[in-house]
Amino acid sequence: MKTILLFGAGKSTTVLIDYLIRQAPAEGWMIVIADASLEQIITRTANSPFTRAVKIDITQSTWPMLVTTLKPGNDEPDDAGKVRKYKYIFKEDILNSGRGLTLKTITIKSNKKPVNYDVSRRTSPNSSIVPYEQIEKVGNVNLVNVLLTVPGVTLRDGYVTIHGGRSDAIAAEPLLIVDGVPMTSPDPSVSATPAASDIPITGYGSSPFSTALNNIPYNTIDFIEVLKDADASIYGVRGGNGVVIVNTKKEVNQPYFITKGTKTFYLPGYHVSKEFYVPRYDIAETRNNPKPDMRPTIYWNGNIKPDASGKASLFFYTSDAKNNYTLVLEGVTTSGEIIHETATINRN
Numbered sequence: 374m375k376t377i378l379l380f381g382a383g384k385s386t387t388v389l390i391d392y393l394i395r396q397a398p399a400e401g402w403m404i405v406i407a408d409a410s411l412e413q414i415i416t417r418t419a420n421s422p423f424t425r426a427v428k429i430d431i432t433q434s435t436w437p438m439l440v441t442t443l444k445p446g447n448d449e450p451d452d453a454g455k456v457r458k459y460k461y462i463f464k465e466d467i468l469n470s471g472r473g474l475t476l477k478t479i480t481i482k483s484n485k486k487p488v489n490y491d492v493s494r495r496t497s498p499n500s501s502i503v504p505y506e507q508i509e510k511v512g513n514v515n516l517v518n519v520l521l522t523v524p525g526v527t528l529r530d531g532y533v534t535i536h537g538g539r540s541d542a543i544a545a546e547p548l549l550i551v552d553g554v555p556m557t558s559p560d561p562s563v564s565a566t567p568a569a570s571d572i573p574i575t576g577y578g579s580s581p582f583s584t585a586l587n588n589i590p591y592n593t594i595d596f597i598e599v600l601k602d603a604d605a606s607i608y609g610v611r612g613g614n615g616v617v618i619v620n621t622k623k624e625v626n627q628p629y630f631i632t633k634g635t636k637t638f639y640l641p642g643y644h645v646s647k648e649f650y651v652p653r654y655d656i657a658e659t660r661n662n663p664k665p666d667m668r669p670t671i672y673w674n675g676n677i678k679p680d681a682s683g684k685a686s687l688f689f690y691t692s693d694a695k696n697n698y699t700l701v702l703e704g705v706t707t708s709g710e711i712i713h714e715t716a717t718i719n720r721n
Contacts, residue, residue, distance in 0.1 A: 397423035535615030547615035
């Protein structure tokens with residue numbers, strides 16, 4: 374039999390004690406309740422055979438603190454011994470502070486489930502998030518069905534609403550924002566003064582919001598954020614019916630529409646790169662050619678890689694034009710930073 378020790382028999386423990394007593398026969402529990410008032414324990418337990426009562430004297434500044442037990446069972450003659458056992462077990466977790474006994478600080482640890490979306494793009498910590506994994510289960514059928522899994526989002530006469538919206542028809546639909554750009558309807562009842570950056574929605578049926586949302590390729594979405602009530606107030610009056618924010622991915626590695634049950638693969642192409650022409654002046658026939666060399670571009674190489682020290686060397690043959698040379702260096706670092714530098718080589 375498993376013994377459960379419960380400190381306190383006040384009003385706040387009524388539901389817990391009732392639950393433990395109901396589960397005790399099936400689970401094989403013996404519930405020991407410790408409180409300063411034995412009468413209060415009896416009132417809460419109603420003399421259940423699956424409970425024991427222990428009185429705590431919190432006015433003493435020395436041990437023992439468990440001083441009395443009630444209802445010893447015939448199968449447990451050494452009930453006083455159990456009290457001594459509890460005292461020993463919990464003594465190290467209790468601080469004696471003169472006229473009272475205080476539990477030590479309890480630290481609760483948990484493992485936070487990692488998220489698989491860009492948290493830095495989230496607008497509010499209290500919003501509802503629909504990640505790509507949940508969107509992928511529906512695929513390219515209907516993104517509104519995914520949105521309806523969010524608590525508070527419903528369909529009202531064919532229109533998407535959050536907590537019912539404020540009015541009827543189109544005006545009750547939430548504001549849709551895609552990558553920071555509001556998507557609005559040309560209907561004057563929705564936005565009488567649309568912002569210059571708004572993208573109008575055209576060609577929709579009964580619900581402009583649903584049409585605009587379903588026109589977004591599902592596999593380009595990183596996550597959908599739903600703002601309700603006070604969280605949507607940052608968008609002013611336009612957020613009165615709630616806000617749905619669609620954040621797309623920075624990179625999309627799949628085709629826009631993939632039929633479930635099919636396998637997608639990429640066939641590598643074949644390409645022979647051409648080498649930039651450079652005269653071979655190390656050959657006597659080329660050096661003795663009477664035709665002047667007036668090339669406007671002297672040298673080009675798109676595959677220069679520096680060594681471990683960050684340096685690279687190259688050489689080229691000059692032309693016959695008596696001009697200075699402009700050197701243009703362009704490239705991308707391993708961290709994605711773009712490089713563009715220019716320099717001038719004086720020809721003496």
